[in-house]
Amino acid sequence: MGNxxxxxxxxxxxxxxxxxxxxxxxxxxxxxxxxxxCSQGELVAASHCPDLIxxxxxxxxxxxxxLIRRVRLSSLVPVIVLSARSGEKDKVAALDAGAxxxxxxxFGTEELMARVRAAIRNxxxxxxxxxxxxxxxxxxxxxxxxxxxxGEEIRLTQTEYNIVAFLSEHPGKVLTYAAIIKAVWxxxxxxxxxxxQVNMANIRKKFGVKPGRGRYILNELGVGxxxxxxxx
Amino acid sequence: MEDVxxxxxxxxxxxxxxxxxxxxxxxxxxxFRTRTLIPAVFVLAVFLVSFFTQRYLFxxxxxxxxxxxxxxxxxxxxxxxxxxxxxxxxxxxIMLAVTIMTSTMTTKLKKQEKMRAESEKEKLRANLLxxxxxxxxxxxxxxxxxxxxxxxxxxxxxxxxxxxxxxEIREEADWLIRMVENLLSVTRIGGRGVSVVxxxxxxxxxxxxxxxxxxxxxxSQEIQVEIPEEFVSIPMDAMLIGQVxxxxxxxxxxxxxxxxxxxxxxxxxxxxxxxxxxxxxxGIPQDKLAGIFSGSAGGSPDSRKNNMGIxxxxxxxxxxxxxxxxxxxxxxxxxALFGFSLEAxxxxxxxxxx
Numbered sequence: 001m002g003n004x005x006x007x008x009x010x011x012x013x014x015x016x017x018x019x020x021x022x023x024x025x026x027x028x029x030x031x032x033x034x035x036x037x038c039s040q041g042e043l044v045a046a047s048h049c050p051d052l053i054x055x056x057x058x059x060x061x062x063x064x065x066x067l068i069r070r071v072r073l074s075s076l077v078p079v080i081v082l083s084a085r086s087g088e089k090d091k092v093a094a095l096d097a098g099a100x101x102x103x104x105x106x107f108g109t110e111e112l113m114a115r116v117r118a119a120i121r122n123x124x125x126x127x128x129x130x131x132x133x134x135x136x137x138x139x140x141x142x143x144x145x146x147x148x149x150x151g152e153e154i155r156l157t158q159t160e161y162n163i164v165a166f167l168s169e170h171p172g173k174v175l176t177y178a179a180i181i182k183a184v185w186x187x188x189x190x191x192x193x194x195x196x197q198v199n200m201a202n203i204r205k206k207f208g209v210k211p212g213r214g215r216y217i218l219n220e221l222g223v224g225x226x227x228x229x230x231x232x
Numbered sequence: 233m234e235d236v237x238x239x240x241x242x243x244x245x246x247x248x249x250x251x252x253x254x255x256x257x258x259x260x261x262x263x264f265r266t267r268t269l270i271p272a273v274f275v276l277a278v279f280l281v282s283f284f285t286q287r288y289l290f291x292x293x294x295x296x297x298x299x300x301x302x303x304x305x306x307x308x309x310x311x312x313x314x315x316x317x318x319x320x321x322x323x324x325x326i327m328l329a330v331t332i333m334t335s336t337m338t339t340k341l342k343k344q345e346k347m348r349a350e351s352e353k354e355k356l357r358a359n360l361l362x363x364x365x366x367x368x369x370x371x372x373x374x375x376x377x378x379x380x381x382x383x384x385x386x387x388x389x390x391x392x393x394x395x396x397x398x399x400e401i402r403e404e405a406d407w408l409i410r411m412v413e414n415l416l417s418v419t420r421i422g423g424r425g426v427s428v429v430x431x432x433x434x435x436x437x438x439x440x441x442x443x444x445x446x447x448x449x450x451x452s453q454e455i456q457v458e459i460p461e462e463f464v465s466i467p468m469d470a471m472l473i474g475q476v477x478x479x480x481x482x483x484x485x486x487x488x489x490x491x492x493x494x495x496x497x498x499x500x501x502x503x504x505x506x507x508x509x510x511x512x513x514x515g516i517p518q519d520k521l522a523g524i525f526s527g528s529a530g531g532s533p534d535s536r537k538n539n540m541g542i543x544x545x546x547x548x549x550x551x552x553x554x555x556x557x558x559x560x561x562x563x564x565x566x567x568a569l570f571g572f573s574l575e576a577x578x579x580x581x582x583x584x585x586x
Contacts, residue, residue, distance in 0.1 A: 200434075200437075201434065201436060201463045204436065210457070211439040211459065212440055212442075212443025212457050219437040221437055221470050221471075222431065222433070
């Protein structure tokens with residue numbers, strides 16, 4: 001990764017957090033821009049066109065959500081939100097506003113870097129609609145609409161396949177319940193989280209996943225699901 | 233909205249009790265041909281109404297209705313209202329007295345109960361505060377001391393020494409994080425006696441999240457997980473219940489000496505989900521078993537093990553706020569078992585369908 005010079009904008013009002021996040025990013029070969037307030041962040045984002053924004057939601061001048069919304073008006077730059085532990089609601093709100101991912105405070109730098117790499121990779125390569133998707137020993141063949149684990153085909157219903165396929169289009173990214181429901185059932189499915197959860201339970205059963213092993217599809221309790229990435 | 237529903241419920245209850253009393257009296261009058269029991273039945277009805285309803289209003293209405301009913305249906309001449317009989321005025325006075333006294337008593341009882349719950353919460357807060365002031369200082373001392381040592385002696389320390397100190401700093405910080413998570417949980421249930429906000433949570437996903445998080449912290453500790461095969465969804469604050477499970481599992485790792493296996497089991501019984509965390513370690517000393525959830529367990533006040541008491545009392549507070557039960561016991565085959573139960577909205581009838 002050494003030679004890529006992706007630009008990353010860190011918007012965080014705590015100087016100490018800003019400093020260690022910048023330090024880690026720089027040693028990993030990224031170019032770092034920083035901002036301490038929402039408005040400053042917006043300015044830097046507009047003038048420097050960063051490849052990724054790391055954003056703290058609790059900024060002094062404005063809610064970080066505002067920044068996401070305004071950035072989203074003109075750009076698809078991936079945004080990773082730093083959120084406080086309390087409340088899935090904030091996370092869901094940020095994701096629905098257009099954030100790509102979140103990291104819960106306090107976080108380890110390893111976790112942050114994994115998210116950064118995933119977000120940049122996703123934005124660069126875009127969803128791979130055609131061909132195949134592989135994570136671990138699971139493989140999805142989009143043309144044949146077929147999923148196999150360890151070479152053995154898993155028989156899924158249409159709906160189950162659609163869910164897995166949708167998740168696999170954004171590997172490593174948390175997709176909220178609402179986003180998945182909209183993609184799979186359209187507007188008609190709105191609000192029916194339980195239907196999604198039951199389908200997901202069936203998928204886990206067919207995949208032979210035991211709780212605590214975290215294979216293929218990861219739970220983000222109260223928020224949504226995330227397809228495991230190849231390298232995780 | 234909640235208020236209106238509550239009032240409607242109480243009105244319905246009043247109506248039902250009075251209706252039942254009236255029917256019973258009609259029945260008795262026809263069966264036993266005697267009227268001596270009838271006022272007693274109505275007094276009981278009035279008592280029940282004032283006991284089960286919050287406000288005086290329903291009790292008073294009930295007693296007036298009772299007097300009218302007595303007068304109308306059960307006093308000669310039957311099925312006419314006649315206020316010249318002094319008897320009816322007497323019974324009215326008696327019933328009103330019963331109503332007012334019962335209502336006052338129930339209100340007082342409820343107030344006392346509330347005060348007890350309040351003082352329990354207060355006690356938990358006090359315990360937490362004490363633990364925080366004692367226990368935060370130790371890791372902070374390590375973190376501060378080690379950091380200054382590294383900064384001041386950066387060139388003199390060997391790589392190994394620096395790594396070791398930094399590792400310790402991270403360990404202490406990790407401990408602080410867990411402490412703060414517990415504190416946050418308490419503030420989340422502490423707000424003005426408001427009970428927790430429950431969202432239907434898929435059991436399997438909850439357990440998966442907790443076990444994954446645990447495995448990250450204690451990679452070498454295996455957990456035997458056993459949960460129902462079918463789809464189970466339980467209304468809860470998932471973050472808080474996750475905290476309870478994490479605390480119980482960590483408690484086993486920290487305190488069950490000689491543990492070789494750790495099991496997390498969930499069963500569904502009727503409309504309850506029963507969670508248990510069982511180990512085969514040294515068990516809980518008898519003298520600590522009684523007060524284990526009150527925050528008084530744990531070693532000397534200065535000891536790090538105090539966190540056990542805090543962790544467990546946080547568990548108890550969370551489960552109580554969910555309206556569930558929590559318990560601890562020593563297993564016959566050795567080791568300790570912690571369990572708690574949560575109520576589901578509907579009974580688990582095999583496969584829950586939508």
